[in-house]
Amino acid sequence: MNTTATKSNLYYHDRVVTVLVAWSIVWSVLGMAVGLYVAAELVWPQLDFGYPWLSYGRLRPLHTNVVVFGFAVSALMATAFYSVQRTSHVPLFAPALAWFCCIAWQLAIVAGGLSLLAGINASKEYAELEWPFDIAITIVWVCFAIVFFGTIAKRKIQPIYVSNWFYGGLIIVIAMLHIVNSLAMPVTLTKSYSLFAGAPDAIVQWWYGHNAVGFLLTGGFLGMMYYFLPKQAGRPIWSYRLSIVAFWAFTYSYIWAGPHHLHFNAIPDWVQSLGMVMSLILLAPSWATMINGIMTVSGAHAKLKTDPALKFIVLSLAFYGLATFEGPMMAIKSVNIVSHFTDWTIGHVHSGALGWNAMITFGTFYFLVPKLAGRDLYSVKLANIHFWLALAGTMLYILAMWGAGVSQGLLWLSLDEIGELNFSFKDIMGSMAPYYGLRVVAGVLFLSGTLLLAFNLFKTLQGQKVVRVVPPPVAAMEAA
Amino acid sequence: MNGLGLHQRLERNAGLLIFGILFVSAIGGLVQVLPSIFQESLSQPAANTRPYGALELVGRDIYIREGCGTCHSQQVRPLLAEVKRYGPYSRAGESVYDRPFLWGSKRTGPDLHRIGGRYTDTWHRVHLLDPRSVVNNSIMPAYPWLAERAANADGDIQLRLKVLRRLGHPYTDADIESAPAKLEGLTEIDAVIAYLQQLGAGLGAEQ
Numbered sequence: 001m002n003t004t005a006t007k008s009n010l011y012y013h014d015r016v017v018t019v020l021v022a023w024s025i026v027w028s029v030l031g032m033a034v035g036l037y038v039a040a041e042l043v044w045p046q047l048d049f050g051y052p053w054l055s056y057g058r059l060r061p062l063h064t065n066v067v068v069f070g071f072a073v074s075a076l077m078a079t080a081f082y083s084v085q086r087t088s089h090v091p092l093f094a095p096a097l098a099w100f101c102c103i104a105w106q107l108a109i110v111a112g113g114l115s116l117l118a119g120i121n122a123s124k125e126y127a128e129l130e131w132p133f134d135i136a137i138t139i140v141w142v143c144f145a146i147v148f149f150g151t152i153a154k155r156k157i158q159p160i161y162v163s164n165w166f167y168g169g170l171i172i173v174i175a176m177l178h179i180v181n182s183l184a185m186p187v188t189l190t191k192s193y194s195l196f197a198g199a200p201d202a203i204v205q206w207w208y209g210h211n212a213v214g215f216l217l218t219g220g221f222l223g224m225m226y227y228f229l230p231k232q233a234g235r236p237i238w239s240y241r242l243s244i245v246a247f248w249a250f251t252y253s254y255i256w257a258g259p260h261h262l263h264f265n266a267i268p269d270w271v272q273s274l275g276m277v278m279s280l281i282l283l284a285p286s287w288a289t290m291i292n293g294i295m296t297v298s299g300a301h302a303k304l305k306t307d308p309a310l311k312f313i314v315l316s317l318a319f320y321g322l323a324t325f326e327g328p329m330m331a332i333k334s335v336n337i338v339s340h341f342t343d344w345t346i347g348h349v350h351s352g353a354l355g356w357n358a359m360i361t362f363g364t365f366y367f368l369v370p371k372l373a374g375r376d377l378y379s380v381k382l383a384n385i386h387f388w389l390a391l392a393g394t395m396l397y398i399l400a401m402w403g404a405g406v407s408q409g410l411l412w413l414s415l416d417e418i419g420e421l422n423f424s425f426k427d428i429m430g431s432m433a434p435y436y437g438l439r440v441v442a443g444v445l446f447l448s449g450t451l452l453l454a455f456n457l458f459k460t461l462q463g464q465k466v467v468r469v470v471p472p473p474v475a476a477m478e479a480a
Numbered sequence: 481m482n483g484l485g486l487h488q489r490l491e492r493n494a495g496l497l498i499f500g501i502l503f504v505s506a507i508g509g510l511v512q513v514l515p516s517i518f519q520e521s522l523s524q525p526a527a528n529t530r531p532y533g534a535l536e537l538v539g540r541d542i543y544i545r546e547g548c549g550t551c552h553s554q555q556v557r558p559l560l561a562e563v564k565r566y567g568p569y570s571r572a573g574e575s576v577y578d579r580p581f582l583w584g585s586k587r588t589g590p591d592l593h594r595i596g597g598r599y600t601d602t603w604h605r606v607h608l609l610d611p612r613s614v615v616n617n618s619i620m621p622a623y624p625w626l627a628e629r630a631a632n633a634d635g636d637i638q639l640r641l642k643v644l645r646r647l648g649h650p651y652t653d654a655d656i657e658s659a660p661a662k663l664e665g666l667t668e669i670d671a672v673i674a675y676l677q678q679l680g681a682g683l684g685a686e687q
Contacts, residue, residue: 041619041621042588042619043619045611045612045618045619045620045621045622048621048622050622050624050625052546052625055546055547055621055623056547056550056551056621057546057547057548057550057551057621058546058547060547060550061547061550119545119546119547120545121544121545121547122544122580123544123547123549123580123582124580125585149494149498152494153494158492159488159491159492160491160492160494160497165491165497165501168497168498168501169501169505172498172501172502172505173501173502173505176502176505176506176509180509185643185646185647186643187636187639187640187643188634188636188639191541191634191636191640193579193580193640193643193644193647194579194580195647196517196579196580197523197575197576197577197578197579197580197581197647198522198523198572198574198575198576198577198578198581199516199522199523199572199575199581200516200517200519200522200523201575201578201579201580201581202575202581202583203512203513203516203517204513204517205580205581207508207509207512207513215505241484244483244484244487248504251501251504251505252504252505252507252508253508254505254508255505255506255507255508255509256508256511256512258512258513259512261585262583264557264558264559265555265557265570265583266555266569266570266571266572266574266575266583267516267522267572268516268519268522271512271516274512275512278508337557337559340557341553341584341585341586341587341591342586342587343586345585345586346586408587412561412562412565412587413559413561414561415560415561415564419560419564420564421561421564421565425565425590426615426617426618429588429589429617429618429619430617436619
């Protein structure tokens, strides 16, 4: 690594990346701790001690918002800023604006999180924050776009690398979804009414909700994968052609799949069927990208045994494959009859969120933080322990929720020979206790792994040197 | 020009790439979402569906505030077992005054779309204050604070109704004028119960 400090500001702006990574880790610990707490409340409902702000209904949106917008988005901003400089061979465009994104985003998460605890809740899933936050998010997002695309605009390498297509897709599509879904008429600073009502509101919400998962938790993290996996494996992407086809097929087809969240709900049948068909089609680009990633690692197997970062990234691809297979299956209407409204959905989300998003982020951080700190990882052993805790936690979580969800779904639908219900809702709910208990254990395992990561990376960063990386010299671009 | 050549132009020109992503990702929404927003049959109220009264609206907003929708759906699917368990399946016309919709995505507790009239007000009051006193294995949180706060504590009920009127809900001047009086002396728990008790009544004669 070239660490010569120059007098000009031609070095990469990595300080802001470090701060974003640190915040992402803080949010991952907090967000997962809140998740564990709400999981425990479903076993011991008295755990709210009679405080409104500790009540399940307020903590649950806090959990999802902190992990998605705190942990995941901070990690995506950090890695986007890091990789766009290296793939463009120039420092960030408007670094002050990058710092603004970093700080304003963290403030928005803090204030937004407190507002959720206060019960200020617009109620749309993954878009619970009220309208002043929606405006703040839009402003930060536009600044994120300016920094990112500004850096690309002044790049010294003519082709735009594939990771940047995905980060670009994240920025553009999330902006579109967020603005449309958040349209509302304010009543006061803390209350608004959606511009859409009833069935259209549901369709718009799941167009947003599904694609927030699509372009943020899938697409954004594929950008991370396309930069950090080849870097870490020391090998180029297996197929450039496949990455192109998969990117455009993904961008086109994901957006149609939202209505599978509304199967057999009061929306037009053609919308549901189209959503189902497009969900099935989505399997192709999803697995194409997974195959591209797995094939990139093949041949670097020796490294897989010794390098915890690579282990995390490869395992995350396996879970990515699992989740993107399970999703289309659950979108089939006859399967969805059983899975809809059950804990199976929660299990599916977590096989993506823990197995894919969290694991690839952990792998990336184990690679990135030593680079940012200019020294080796504090403890490879701790990282290996973290790997097994994370894997065990994720597997136990998914198995518990499969068990809960499938039995719930089937028991709710179960009729006797004369067509009467076999089981009361109360009895079925009562039978969930062992599964919910297992989930708490899974959460403890996963969270303790995350705490090890936080400790390990904190020790790595402690007393770090200032690392200044200068862009490598490149031949001037030919005129476009 | 082969496909790879075309793509090389896209990936060398940031503007073209941005436009390409926006265009390709917008198609699905334009074809699938936009028509639903303007489809008239989705915004025609069902036979007995009317805008929420002042007390019911306050109750609904509390239901949102407390995140009740994280565990309770309000959407009965057209399946035999669901209709047996909950009542007639949900129609789009019943939700036309729902901003936002509250169909939910998870049933940790039972569906509530046809809960109205199934239990007495007293049952709901006891259940909200101490769920396990009436359902022994319930994992629902208790909501003691609802009985302590006045229904018009926020003091903005007229403003809420005015905003909804601007969004097309047919409230009269008299409705808005009389709204604070309808909340007089009542607590939040009364509002939530009023909201729960009217759920499912919107279907009317179609039933």
